[in-house]
Amino acid sequence: xxRLAIRDPxxxxxxxxxxxxxxxxxxxxxxxxxxxxxxxxATSTLPQVIVSAYTGGAHCCEVSxxxxxxxxxxxxxxxxxxxxxxxxxxxxxxxxxxxxxxxxVDPAFLYTFASYAGSYPPLILKxxxxxxxxxxxxxxxxxxxxxxxLAGAQKEWLADDRPEPNGFLAYYVATKAExxxxxxxxQYMLKHAEYRTDDMFGxxxxxxxxxxxxxxxxxxxxxxxxxxxxxxxxxxxxxxxxEQASAAPMTPSADGAQDSVAGxxxxxxxxxxxxxxxxxxxxxxxxxxxxARHELLFDQVYYALRxxxxxxxxxxxxxxxxxxxxxxxxxxxxxxxxxxxQDVPDGAAxxxxxxxxxxxxxxxxxxxxxxxxxxxxxLDTHIALQRRLVELGYLPAGTVADGVYGEATREAIATWQxxxxxxxxxxxxxDADAQVLLxxxxxxxxxxxxxxxxxxxxxxxxxxxxxxxxxxxxxADLRLFGFGIGVILVMAVFGTCLYFLPFGIACxxxxxxxxxxxxxxxxxxxxxxxxVAALVMALSFETRADYELRRQAMIKIVAGGSAPDSHx
Numbered sequence: 153x154x155r156l157a158i159r160d161p162x163x164x165x166x167x168x169x170x171x172x173x174x175x176x177x178x179x180x181x182x183x184x185x186x187x188x189x190x191x192x193x194a195t196s197t198l199p200q201v202i203v204s205a206y207t208g209g210a211h212c213c214e215v216s217x218x219x220x221x222x223x224x225x226x227x228x229x230x231x232x233x234x235x236x237x238x239x240x241x242x243x244x245x246x247x248x249x250x251x252x253x254x255x256x257v258d259p260a261f262l263y264t265f266a267s268y269a270g271s272y273p274p275l276i277l278k279x280x281x282x283x284x285x286x287x288x289x290x291x292x293x294x295x296x297x298x299x300x301x302l303a304g305a306q307k308e309w310l311a312d313d314r315p316e317p318n319g320f321l322a323y324y325v326a327t328k329a330e331x332x333x334x335x336x337x338x339q340y341m342l343k344h345a346e347y348r349t350d351d352m353f354g355x356x357x358x359x360x361x362x363x364x365x366x367x368x369x370x371x372x373x374x375x376x377x378x379x380x381x382x383x384x385x386x387x388x389x390x391x392x393x394x395e396q397a398s399a400a401p402m403t404p405s406a407d408g409a410q411d412s413v414a415g416x417x418x419x420x421x422x423x424x425x426x427x428x429x430x431x432x433x434x435x436x437x438x439x440x441x442x443x444a445r446h447e448l449l450f451d452q453v454y455y456a457l458r459x460x461x462x463x464x465x466x467x468x469x470x471x472x473x474x475x476x477x478x479x480x481x482x483x484x485x486x487x488x489x490x491x492x493x494q495d496v497p498d499g500a501a502x503x504x505x506x507x508x509x510x511x512x513x514x515x516x517x518x519x520x521x522x523x524x525x526x527x528x529x530x531l532d533t534h535i536a537l538q539r540r541l542v543e544l545g546y547l548p549a550g551t552v553a554d555g556v557y558g559e560a561t562r563e564a565i566a567t568w569q570x571x572x573x574x575x576x577x578x579x580x581x582x583d584a585d586a587q588v589l590l591x592x593x594x595x596x597x598x599x600x601x602x603x604x605x606x607x608x609x610x611x612x613x614x615x616x617x618x619x620x621x622x623x624x625x626x627x628a629d630l631r632l633f634g635f636g637i638g639v640i641l642v643m644a645v646f647g648t649c650l651y652f653l654p655f656g657i658a659c660x661x662x663x664x665x666x667x668x669x670x671x672x673x674x675x676x677x678x679x680x681x682x683x684v685a686a687l688v689m690a691l692s693f694e695t696r697a698d699y700e701l702r703r704q705a706m707i708k709i710v711a712g713g714s715a716p717d718s719h720x
Contacts, residue, residue, distance in 0.1 A: 156187075156203060158219060158227050169227045171219065173203055188240045192252050192280040196221055200280065202232070204240045216241055220283060228283040236262065236273070246277055246297035253288065254278045260389055261326070265353050265378065266319025272305055274326045274391075295331050302327045317346050318353070318378050325382060329391045335532045336418060336441050338400055345378045355381035377402065395529070399536035399590070418445040418531075421556045432487040432494035436501055445531065446505040448555050450512045452534055455557045456527040457515055459579055480507035522580040529586065531555060537581055540590050541568065651677055654686035658693065665693035 159168040173185070184206050189199040201219040216232040235241060235256060242255040257273035265271070275298060277289045288294065302324065309320045321341040328337025354375030358368035375381065379402045387397040420437040428434045437444045454473060461469055484503035487494045519527050526534070538561055539553035546564035557565075562579040569577040574585060581589065649656075654677070658669040669690045676682025694702075 156201070156219065158201065160198070160221070160225065162197075163225070171227075171229055173205075173217070186240050190243050190252060192218070192243070192254070193220055193282065194251055195223075195281065202240055207234075214240075218280060220280065222283060230280070230283055230285060232285075244277075244297075247291075247293040249293070251279070253294075254280065254285075258326075258389070260385075261319075261322055263353065264355070264385065265322045265382070266316035267353070270316025270319035272309075272320045272323030274323050274330070275301060290330055298327055298330060302331075314344070317344055318382075321345055321378075322382055322385070326386060326389075326391045329386065329396075333442060333445065334392055334396055336445070341382070342379060342401065342403065347377055347379075349375040349377060354378065355385060360384050379403075393530060395533045399530070399533040418442075418448060419554070420444045420447055421451055421554055428489075430491070430494060431489040432496045433481060433489065433504075435494070436486075436496045436504070440501045443501045443505050446508040446512075449531055450508045450515070451556055452529075452531060453512050453516045453519070453527045456519055456523045456580065459557070459562055460519060460523045476511055480504065480511065483507060522576060522578060522582040522585075525583045526557075526580050529581075529583075533586065533590070537586060537590050541565065544568070651683075654683065654690045657687070658690035661690065661693075662696045663690060663693040664696055664699050665689060669693070 156171045156173050157168040158171075160166060185203065186205075187201065187203045189201055192200045198221050200221075202216055203219070204214050204216040207213045207215060213234040213236065215234050218230045218232055219227055220230065221227050232241060232254070236259055243252050244255045245251065246253050246255070254277070256276040256278065258276055259273060261273040262268060262271045275289065276287060277291075277294055277297075278285050279288050280286075289298070305320070306324065309315075314320070321344060325334070325337040325341050328334055328340075356368075356375050357372040360376070360381075361368070361372075379400070383392070383397040383400045383402075386392045387394055392400075418441045420434070422428070422434065437447060454469075458466060458469060481488075481504070484500045484507060485497045486500055486504065487496065516524070516527055529537075535553050535555045538547070538555065538557065541547045541561065541564045542549065542551050542553060546568050547560065551560070565581055565585075566577050566579045568574075568589065569579075569585065572588070574588075576582060576585075652673060655666070655670045655673045658666045663669065669686050672682060672689060673686040677686055
């Protein structure tokens, strides 16, 4: 048996606190054990102890426990669970703030889309305090660290000639989602993914069924295409929301995205082909997808507030926004448009993104009701809803889905709301409207979906296109005399059956006069008298069975009457 004894140097007379670590020996199941001291809890005067044991095996496993002193002076064991590989857990200072984090990897990614060697599990960062572990991976302070790790892994993958692409791309998209750049990562994945299904790795339709489903057909056991499987997998493991999963396109963009992260993803709400002259901020937004995304998030809130204040308040709101944006640009050292020097200083893009986030939150606080529901929706879903309006014909074909809900989009939303008899026709896409307008099945079956991501629009302002004046020809909106198409079909079938009821009765009775009944029913049944006459005929004519009985009886009578003459 292996025991760990910890003695507090501040209390030399006190008995050491002892913990049973694990059985030890040839038959214990552990090949070796290691111990290390780390300062993981900034509030503790003593370091923490990590004890690890390697279980053996090709790729697994290291089991570890952390021992730390509690505020009352006692020591507590915290189980760190199993980790991939061997050796003590990785300790890093990811935020460069003097505090240590325990770095783990997400084992769910191993063997899911590639072999062990081809799998890239995303990083998980945890902090320890007073016996508790807290996952801090999504803390913005760690984004630079995660981005550097991602860039290093991408460089390694590219240098190795991109082996088992789906294994790396699953990690790439998951990490981009942690960085708040899911749309950008998804587009990169679509361009480089292996779409051929692999029965060895991947996710099948059977895997995607609800828990408790016992039987699956052979077809359901086959792997589904990688994008569909990845969207399901990332949502299941908490990397993306259901809205992001449903709005994610399943096919590559057709706009020729560049073979680099910077060349795909989000674009600003103005044309970058070419960028505006003498405008360093515009050039920065055209080349920095992350900064462009933060501008689009602000646009999402601004255009909701613009709709809320109404036309009378547009001018004052625009003047307020211009003043705030100019102050943000000045605070980040960005050049004034038109000035001779248009160089953007280092770090200005990150500063601009943070400034836009502050403005976005400040303006969002002025929203309420359906305007607030629309403004806090994930950006990818916000854009996908606009694209859906184009697909349904409420916006003209070719309209760019850039996330800017200008006058044309507002009119299209209101038209859709009126046509589909929505409770509100205020031009805002409420949460309830979004579920109707963009069900998950729609995006899962969508065609080329490059427009789902923001792309450059044709002008700096919202495209002033003419709203559709005719109702889109989708089946849910077909009406005749106020009735839906389904009701009309049922009525037509019922009316036809009623009209030919006399002929039907004649057929059921196997009447000898079916032909006559049909003729009267078909040509004169539209008149009440003709229909009644056909019905009387159907009930009056002799059935074929009765006719046969009568005919046989006549034959016997005839035969019986001639018998005496034959024996004379």
